[in-house]
Structure formats: structure tokens, C-alpha cells
Amino acid sequence: MKKILVLSTALVGVAFAAQADITVLSWGGSYGAAQNEGHLQPWSAKTGNKVTMVDAPDPAPAVKAMVEAGNVTVDVASVTYADAARLCDEGLLEPIDAASLPAGADGTPAAEDFFPGAVTECGVSTDIWANIYAYDTTKFPEGPKTAADFFDLEKFPGKRGLIKAAKANLEFALIADGVAPADVYATLATPEGVDRAFAKLDTIKSEVVWWEAGAQPPQLLADGEVVMSTAYNGRIFAAAIEESKPFQIVWDGQTYENEMYVVPKGAPNLEQAMDYIRFATSTEGLRGQAALISYGPPRKSANADPIIYKDGKTEMGPHLPTAEANMANALQTSAEFWVDHDAELNERFQAWLTQ
Template identity: 55%
Template sequence: MKIVKPSSLLIAGLAAIGLTTAAHAADTITVVSWGGAYTNSQVKAYHEPWMAKTGNKINSEDYNGGLAEVRAQVEAGNVTWDLIDVELADAVRGCDEGILETLPLEELPAGADGTPAKDDFIAGTLHECAVGEIVWSTVYAYDKTKVAAAPTSLGDFFDLAKIPGKRGLRKTPKVNLEWALMADGVPADKVYEVLATPEGVDRAFAKLDTIKGDVVWWEAGAQPPQLLADGEVVMTSAYNGRLFNAIVNEKKPFDIVWDGQVWDIDLWVMPKGTKNKAAAWDFVKFSTDTQRLADQAKYISYGPVRKSSFAKVLPEMQPHMPTAPANFKNPLQNDFGFWADYGDELNERFNAWLAG
């Protein structure tokens, strides 16, 4: 039998096909988050190990929250983001609007101890279009070198006579209105009941009026520690993870006041129409397993949403978690349903108040 050797052209063609197949085997997804220490914790705990395991690539982008860009991409039929880290109210609203993909939650891996995912995730952290990652808090901090009497309560944040100086607040009604009512004497478990009334809203804005002239407004999570470091404010609201990074890693002379902390969760969502749905979902399953959530807590003081992850969090990190007993004495859980219902009108009122 005559053996025909393949031509060099055929070999080159086969090689090209092989290279093309290899190239298509690797996916690239765009993952959008909040930047700074938080995104860095995700890169170390989620991105790098997933890329090493799968050979896929991640483009990491930062944003300042909200659904405006997601909505614009979906409506234009030009979705360039594959996964977005969002707050719970936005996850619920986006799902209701139909601009987010529904997710096959039954495919999430069981916990390391064998507990099914639906029982391993803390109640309220799995949603039709979203998978929770971390528990975080908005707290306030002060520069210990700039105050004579250290603040200890939420009331002290609003007391310009006791502690003079500029305050930093995020440029949004969320948290500010809740804090205003709590500082005005409303118990944590009554805040949303009061805020759901016109009188409660008026009361909250009246309390904010008492410090309005001394507020420096911030919009990005990196700003509050910088405002403190630059001496532009003596105290400021901030995400607890940003403060942990400044205090522990950068050795800044800041201290956190946990009284009245408003705690929340962050979740992964997928815009409707992403072209990389399979790879993005694989990343979600990987990044929210027991070990990866515990790994993230090595880098930042946000608590994992899986129960099976807690035992794997480093002991030295546990006191920095929002849910540590000493920090969780007077907390308020952000009511995503309230903000889904009242967010638009309160944003409108807040913007008008700012302009007034």
C-alpha cells in the first residue's frame, strides 16, 4: 500500500485550525466592580485563581454603582459588561425591569461541608437574578489626631458643637436618611417604618439640615479615606473595607465608630444579553464557593455570605468583620425592598434638597 505523506501546506492548515480552536477555547469576560481595596480582594481571591484554573481572561473595570450603564447597554443591544457587582436594591430593581439574566441557582456548588448551596448561603443572599458574595457595612470613621473627644455614637456625627469640623457623606439619600433618623432618636427597628411616612422624610431632612453646611459630599469609595488623610474632613461615612485598608495596610490614624452601621450585601448580576454567559456563570460558581469567599476575607474586612466559609476566615480578620459581636450592637440592615419602592422619589427629593 502506498503511503501518502501530508503536504506541508496541509500540515500548516491543520496547525492553523488547531491554533484557532485553542484560541476559541479561552474566553474573556468583563467583570465590573467598585475599585480600590475591594476590587483588589476580588482579583486576588477570585480572578487570578479562576484564570489559572480555566485559562480564561478577565477584563476588570470599575464603576460608581447604579443601573444606568447596564440599562443603556441592554436597551442599545450592545452589552459589553458580563458581570457586575451590585448592591441588593439594584439587583432586585434590575431583575424586575428585565435587564438582568435569571440565574440557574440550583447549579451553585454545595458548601465545603456538603451543605446544599440554598442552605449554605445566608438567608436573603440568593435572588432570581443575583448571587451574593459579601456582607459589608457603611460606618463612619474619624482621624484620631484631629479630635479632642473621640466620637462613640451616631449622634456624635451630627453634633457640630461637641466635635467641630467638616463631615463626609456619600452623595445619595441611602444611609444618610437612615442615620439622620437614628441620630434623632428613632430605634433601628423603626427606621424604615418612620421613613415610609412624609413626616419621617421631613424629619430626616431636618436633621441633615443641621450639618448640611459642613458636609463634603463623596461619590466614589476611594474618596472618604483620602478626605480624612488630607484633613478635608474630621469624620466621614465610608465602606468598612476601605477603612480597614487605610487603617491596617496604610497605617492611617483612623478609628471606626460601628454604632448605627448600615449593613448590606453585594451580589453578582449578569446583564441581559451578555455574549459570554457560560463563562461568566462559571466564574460566579467558582467565586462564590466556600473557599473563595473565605479567601476574600484575607484581603478585606467584608464577611462571606456562605455559612461554611466562616470557619475558614483567618482569626486575626474576624474582629474586623461587620458582624463581629463587638461591632454588631446597634446595626441596621439596609431594606432593599424599601429602596426599591421609594428610591426614585427620595433621590428626587435629595437632589432638590442639595440644590436648595
Template identity: 65%
Template sequence: MKKILILTTALSGFAFAATAAEVTVMSWGGAYTKSQVEAYHKPFTAETGITVNSVDADNPATPIKAQVEAGNVTIDVADVEFSDAIRLCDEGLLEEIDPAILPAAPDGTPATEDFIDGAIQDCAVANIVWSTVFAYNKDNVDGTPTSIADFFDTTKFPGKRGLRKSAKATLEMALMADGVPSDKVYEVLNTPEGVDRAFAKLDTIKGDIVWWEAGAQPPQLLADGEVVMSTAYNGRIFNAAVAESQPLEVVWDGQILDFDLFVIPKGAPNKDEAMKFIAFATDTKRLADQASYISYGPARKSSGALVGLYQDGKTEMAPHMPTAEANLGNALVNNFEFWVDHDAELNERFNAWLAK
């Protein structure tokens, strides 16, 4: 009887441990997190029984360094920008991810060949292609802005501008607005004269800028009329315009393309579950599923053909993707190597400029 009791207790403990498995995923909040919850989190839990705890931050890369160095890591998976993924990996703050854990495409193409070039890194796996664009409120602008130069033209289009409180993307857009071709931007920005030129262009609208830090802010600033134009993440504007029927319009000229990638902080408490989550969330179907909730392009080639309608059942998602051919006319691909090398110095210069 005693042996049976011990066995029963042991089995009960095992069952509890199995059902108690969990993973904490940190992302950017708002419509973006919602798209991940619907496309990744809920089906992952349904298939594996592993609970997904969803937490948000203005920039999920920020807590990783502090947590790892303090030896108190509470995040298992974080969704971060490309340059942050590379930097954190180089600093030894992330777990390496073996591409062998990633499932093949439905036709058998290995994941290493199915992901877009650059989407798989030593410590990171991309899920989306997104872009920084600018948008305007059609009710508050006379005329039709069509170029990044229009964003900086407060004579032709009077009113406040929203800009992300960061050097990255802001400096590139300033140079493109000043006439630098997109394929020459980083060449120019890699010189002291180019940096001066970017800040000189920003000086022309400095008194009209409302700064934002969280991705949910630009659509709200535009809807409330606090600004007439704002830089923003393209998916946030899509959500406000289509899901919330706000009179907002994206201008694709001068867009800056980037990846977001999943990473695992070094010492993550649920590393095994984190690996399973990333493998699941970046398969062909899940990436296509996310694109039906928000207009970010899947990082897998095989997902493209599966992208269809938005959740309203009528809006074709393809034309709203930053990677749509019609939207790539004057696009700039973020140079993550440039920002890994220059992020600290340019943000120091940017903060000093802000304080003037």
C-alpha cells in the same frame, strides 16, 4: 494533504477560540476590586484559562440599564448593591441565575442552604456582607466619637463631615442620630413626617458636609484632613487603617448592613463564562479568601470558619467584620424592598434639597 491542512487549520482555530475565552467583570475599584482580583480573578483564570477583564465604576449598576436598552452590552458580570439587583431584575435587565450552578459547601450542604438568608435571588448571587459606617481621623478629633449622634454633633466635635451623595444610608443615619431606634427607622422613613425629620437633621450639618461618590474618596478625605469624620464603606477604612497605617477609626454604632451581589446583564456577550465565574467566585473557599484582603463578611455560612488573618500575617480579620457580634449593637439591615419602592422619589427629594 489538503484534508490534513484543513483539519490542522480547524484545530488551530478551535485552540485559539478556547484560549480566547474571556469575561468582563465590573466592580467598585480600589481596595475592593483588588480583593476580588486576588481571591477570584487570578485563580479563576488559572483554573479555567478564561481571561478576566476588570473594569470599575463609581456604581456598577448605573451602566447596566443604558447598555441593555441600547443593545450594546459590554459587561458580563457586575457587582451591585442589593436594592439595585432587585430593581434591575424586576425591570427585566438581568439574566436569571439558576442556583443549581452554585457549588455545595465542603460538607455537602447545598448552596441554597449554605448562603445567608436573602443572598440568592432570581438574578443575583451575593458575595459579601458589608456596611456603611462612619469613621474619624484620630489625629484630627479631640475626644472619642462613639455614636451616630456624635457624627451630627458639630459643637462637641467641630469640623467637616463626609457624606455619600445619595439618599440611601444618609437618611437612615440621620434618623438614627435623631434618636430613632434602628428597628423603627424604615417605619418612620415610610411616612412624610419621617422624611421631613431626616432632612431636618441633615439641615443641622448641611454647611459642614463634603460630598463623596466613589468608595475610595472617604479614606482620602480623612487622611488629607479635609473632613474630620466621614461615612464610608467599612472595608475601605480597614484598608486605609491597616494596610496604609492611616490613623482612622471605625465607629460601628448606626452601621447599615447590606449585601453586594453578582449579576449578569441581559445580553451579556460572554454569558456562559459569566455563569462559570459567578459559580467559582462564590464557592466557600473564594469567599473566605477575599475576606483575607478586605473586611467584608462572606455571604456563605461555611466560609466563616476559614476566615483567618489579613495579608500582613498578624491581624485577625473576624473583629473587623461588620457581622462580628460586638459590632452589631445598634446595626440596621438595609431594607432593599423599601428602596426598590422609594429610591426614585427620595433621591429626587434629596437632589432638590442639595440644590437649595
């Protein structure tokens, strides 16, 4: 039996225990636990390989370092969409044959079953997470319902929480200002579009509390420091379902991103790595993870039937970015746009903060 290592974040500086048949280095926390239980354990049961998981903070630098050093010790890595694209462009990843991916449980070919952008030359999406906003239902029983409502201080008075960065804020501001998601990046690529986004942010700037870490928005809401805040959807789900916080997500204007499985160039167990990816990104594999954490399956077939959370009672559909109703006015984040414009827009954003 060959051994296989699965990397999910940075390997640099992380010491492994004795090598197991399969070792997973993951993001840790609830995500790592969901990946372990939803993908690794079932694959281990199917193949007979033993599995061990190790946690660390960021995968891309580790993959890059290993490949460039010619000392690749892992077979699969979980990376962001942007990192998957960059590493692939740099020739540091193995290509993945999209035709080899299994059809959906309903027989739909993989090419038609995955959402647009979920399969790339070197990566396959494992889940979709979203930037959303949430509010305290004790403050607004009837609630805000649209992206525009977030910017309406008259109808919904109170402090707002926003991430301290250009990305996600500029897209959200344009959608709230009436730009269709399909037109957001074309608009943001123009000086007039950038001015329009900042002008929209100006309307609430005096009421903004800035956050930088994912744990902050639910805490700001719980402490009453803000009445609504942008946030990562998984953080709000955990606070609402597991901690019974009175938080409600507004999906209108969500911006979503894919998390990807990739294979480092020169992976020692290429065949097993590809088998793992095919299993984990099948309809069943994706549903398995989605029952453990509120990140959406990137296949249509995996979203077709109800998924029940690990508590045995919560139906995940309304809590997933990929639910049909939640995708009605959604925007897929463009990694390519931010590669081209990140420096200039963040410079503009930092200058705007001081004005």
C-alpha cells in the same frame, strides 16, 4: 474547552483584546484586583481556563444594551444589588437556581448559610460593603462609639463629612435618633419619619463638609478638614492599614449593601457561567476575596474562622461589615424602598441643602 467572559462593569465603548478563555471586565482598582486574585485565578486553576481581566466603570447599561441588541458577548456580570433587581425585573438576566449553590464548608445548606437578601432570583452576592463613619483618633483618643455620637457637637466638636445625597444620610440620621434598624424604612416611608430624619440632620448642618466621591472622606480626615466623616468602609480600611492613618471606624448604625454576580439573558456559555458563580460564592471563594479587601463574605460559614489580610498579620474580622459585633445595630439598604422614593427624597434633600 468553552470560552467564558465575566463582566464586572460597563462594556459599552470598551475594546477587548483577543478573546481569552475567560475575560473579566471589573470595577478596576483594589476591588478588581481582589476579584481577580480571589475568584478568577483560583477558578482558572481549577478548570484549566485562562483568564484575562479588563476594567471599566459601570456594568448595568452594558448588560442591558447587549441583551436588548441580541448580541450578548459576556457570561457573568458583577452589579449592584439594585441593578441586579432591576435587570431581573426587566427580563434581562438568567435565573439562578439557589438550590444549585454549594453548601457551606461546615455543611450548612446554602439557603441557610447566606445572609438574608444575599441570594435573589437572578443574583448571588459576592461581598457586602458598608456606609460607616470614621474619626481621627488623634482628635478623640477615647473616640465616639455610637451613631448618636456623630451628631453630638458638644461632646465631640468639629466638622463632619457627609455624602451629598439623601440615601444613607436619612437612614443614618434616624438610627442616630433612636429608631431601630428594623423600623427605619417603615419610619422613612411616612411624612413624619422624613421630617424626623431632616430634623436630625439640621442639628449638624452648619458643621457639615459635603463629599461626593469615595476617595474624599479619608482625604478630608487626613487634611484635618473634618474630625469625623461617613465613608465607604473599604476606603477607611485602606487608609488605616496600608497608609497608617489614625482613623477608626464606628460600625454602629452602618448601612450595608450586597454586590451581586448575575448572568445576562442569552449568555453564550451558561453552564460555565453558573459553575464560575458557584465557585466564587462558595465558602472558600468568598473567604479568598475577603482576605484581599475589607468587604464581608455574605455567608455565615465564610465568617466563622479568622481571615488574615494579604499582609499576613491583620485579622480581617474587626474590619468587615459582616463581623458579628459590627452587625449589632446594622441596616441592610432597601433597594426596593429607594426605587419607590429616590426621586422625591432627593428633591427634598436638594431643597434642604439650599435652606
